[in-house]
Amino acid sequence: MGPVEAKFQIFLILLAVLAATALLARRLHVAPAILWLLVGIVLAFIPGMPAIELPPDLILLLVLPPLIYSASVAMSWREFRANLRSIGLLAIGCVIFTAGAVAVATHYLLGLPWAVGFLLGAIVAPPDVVAPLAIARRLGLPRRIVVVLEGEGLANDATALILYRFALAAIMTGMFSLPQASGAFVAILAGEIGFGIAVGWLSLRARHSARDPRIEITLSLLTPYIAYWIPEHLGGSGVIATVACGLYISWNGPLLIPAATRLQGIFFWDLIIYLIEGLLFLLTGFQMRAILERSKGLPVDDIVVATLLVAAIVIVARFLWVYPATYLPRLLSKRIRTRERRPSWRAVFVVGFTGVRGAVSLATALALPFALPDGSAFPDRDLILFVAFGVILITLVGLGLTLPALVGVLGLTRDGRSEHIAEHEAEIAARRAALAAALQSLDALTNDRALSDEVVALLHARHDIRAHQLPTALDDAAYAATANARALVRELIAAERQFIHAQLRAGKITDEARRRIERDLDLEEASLANREFRSGGQR
CATH class of the missing domain: 1.20.1530.20 (Na+/H+ antiporter like fold)
Known part of the structure; x- marks a missing residue:
């Protein structure tokens, strides 16, 4: 050697x-x-x-x-x-x-x-x-x-x-x-x-x-x-x-x-x-x-x-x-x-x-x-x-x-937990304010440009989906409900992955198409993890 x-x-x-x-x-x-x-x-x-x-x-x-x-x-x-x-x-x-x-x-x-x-x-x-x-x-x-x-x-x-x-x-x-x-x-x-x-x-x-x-x-x-x-x-x-x-x-x-x-x-x-x-x-x-x-x-x-x-x-x-x-x-x-x-x-x-x-x-x-x-x-x-x-x-x-x-x-972990909750509350408020600003921008674009009803409806649907993904509160009940919803979304993503893999093996889609679909699913799953509320490692 x-x-x-x-x-x-x-x-x-x-x-x-x-x-x-x-x-x-x-x-x-x-x-x-x-x-x-x-x-x-x-x-x-x-x-x-x-x-x-x-x-x-x-x-x-x-x-x-x-x-x-x-x-x-x-x-x-x-x-x-x-x-x-x-x-x-x-x-x-x-x-x-x-x-x-x-x-x-x-x-x-x-x-x-x-x-x-x-x-x-x-x-x-x-x-x-x-x-x-x-x-x-x-x-x-x-x-x-x-x-x-x-x-x-x-x-x-x-x-x-x-x-x-x-x-x-x-x-x-x-x-x-x-x-x-x-x-x-x-x-x-x-x-x-x-x-x-x-x-x-x-x-x-x-x-x-x-x-x-x-x-x-x-x-x-x-x-x-x-x-x-x-x-x-x-x-x-x-x-x-x-x-x-x-x-x-x-x-x-x-x-x-x-x-x-x-x-x-x-x-x-x-x-x-x-x-x-x-x-x-x-x-x-x-x-x-x-x-x-x-x-x-x-x-x-x-x-x-x-x-x-x-x-x-x-x-x-x-x-x-x-x-x-x-x-x-x-x-x-x-x-x-x-x-x-x-x-x-x-x-x-x-x-x-x-x-x-x-x-x-x-x-x-x-x-x-x-x-x-x-x-x-x-x-x-x-x-x-x-x-x-x-x-x-x-x-x-x-x-x-x-x-x-x-x-x-x-007892510093308790102080960190309270601070962490306040930080996430401010984050949720900022996300809601950003969505409101985007909605105002959408209204302005609708008035300034000749957008079709289908395009406007699609953009409004995107806004509504993102708004509903934000939790309404950070208490234990709200956290449990949000966590259960995200767990179900992950199961649905897994089901999509299995179906797409079956489509690939059956020759109905190409590998390149499968990679594009997988990338979208990966980004959605990563977005779920990014929004997940973690209370300083105590959850």
């Missing part, structure tokens, strides 16, 4: 493991990322299993841009802007505070040099948002918690990567200037925001002129790499530019992206992100074997103490930051007090509890050089690598598994 065939077989095995683990996670009601990591660790120690190295450039240059871009496009710019202060305090302030806390603790308690301590702090400071967000959405947490966590996850990697490069440069050159670093930090933020918006503007215009879903989706795949690679190559992080690009497209894209492109693009991006996230956590688990082999020269007591200490610091530092960052601005500003509702301590506690670290921390640790410019070994490289992986394992498994129980104890 050749090396290419062997690698392809490993890839197929990973895909099969990814799917099986995701099914198991659904049955156990556990975030898939947690099981993917644990299964990756188990697979790494199976006898005969080849070692799979996780190249750091694969994450930082190939994997990170689409992950950040997809999350940015899915993010609401209006909600992001409304919570910008909270997001910024976490994505910038908490990351810097955590990195500093790790540097202080490791310097005075473990004896690491200041630059090495700050480097380790920059590596483990940014929380990963995949696992906690999956849990938050499944549990139906209040919308603002989800928005803040999602917004933080978009931007905190940029802060951490910039700190990482400053600390790495200080170790490699032996020099560091705080004023110069602060100025460079501000310049990077401003420059990348402008560049990201420009890339988003160009991408939307290019996609709008293409008028072909396949070309448009291809351009959408290129967009995050253009937004990321150029600033990263020039010494920035690339993350802020990608976030700005995604938010710009999220806000301006709906009127420029055709329906066919949007339908195909949603499926394409959902599948791509699902595979990237799954393989990323699996491969992160695979690194445990190589990390243990590299750390054999270190005393076991030293690496265990360092890992537990740093894990405790990153968890405690987040709690020490989130409460003052939440309530202090309200004490100092009357404008904030009158404009925003005071968050409950329970919501703040959950935000503090979601400090799960992920693959970006491991990638930056793996990206450390092996030697300094003078040829000497990079200081404490193996220790940093082991500690980074240990923090990922402790926070992802420990915090990730206990988060659902914590949410239940704090």
Whole structure:
């Protein structure tokens, strides 16, 4: 068997493991990322299993841009802007505070040099948002918690990567200037925001002129790499530019992206992100074997103490930051007090509890050089690598598994359910208002154009069907009636599918005709799923 065939077989095995683990996670009601990591660790120690190295450039240059871009496009710019202060305090302030806390603790308690301590702090400071967000959405947490966590996850990697490069440069050159670093930090933020918006503007215009879903989706795949690679190559992080690009497209894209492109693009991006996230956590688990082999020269007591200490610091530092960052601005500003509702301590506690670290921390640790410019070994490289992986394992498994129980104890699911009902009531009202506006437009078209009675009757029938599909209320009785009606519609669609398949086998219609009919049935069934009321996973 050749090396290419062997690698392809490993890839197929990973895909099969990814799917099986995701099914198991659904049955156990556990975030898939947690099981993917644990299964990756188990697979790494199976006898005969080849070692799979996780190249750091694969994450930082190939994997990170689409992950950040997809999350940015899915993010609401209006909600992001409304919570910008909270997001910024976490994505910038908490990351810097955590990195500093790790540097202080490791310097005075473990004896690491200041630059090495700050480097380790920059590596483990940014929380990963995949696992906690999956849990938050499944549990139906209040919308603002989800928005803040999602917004933080978009931007905190940029802060951490910039700190990482400053600390790495200080170790490699032996020099560091705080004023110069602060100025460079501000310049990077401003420059990348402008560049990201420009890339988003160009991408939307290019996609709008293409008028072909396949070309448009291809351009959408290129967009995050253009937004990321150029600033990263020039010494920035690339993350802020990608976030700005995604938010710009999220806000301006709906009127420029055709329906066919949007339908195909949603499926394409959902599948791509699902595979990237799954393989990323699996491969992160695979690194445990190589990390243990590299750390054999270190005393076991030293690496265990360092890992537990740093894990405790990153968890405690987040709690020490989130409460003052939440309530202090309200004490100092009357404008904030009158404009925003005071968050409950329970919501703040959950935000503090979601400090799960992920693959970006491991990638930056793996990206450390092996030697300094003078040829000497990079200081404490193996220790940093082991500690980074240990923090990922402790926070992802420990915090990730206990988060659902914590949410239940704090009663936040009830708050999320009430908010979810209000959101759907507003959605139904907006749908009814849109239908009323369309009906007015139909009346105007009827008066302005010579439309036949058959055409007018057909358009009115379409309007009536869509209006009757909307529920009149969101109580349990109305929900049960609507759910039963939709279940019956699905049965009728299934009956149509069987009949069309029989017609095809009897030679009465062609395959092309069958595909067109199936597409209409698929769209109708997808429309049913899209309108289905789900109360935060509690139904």
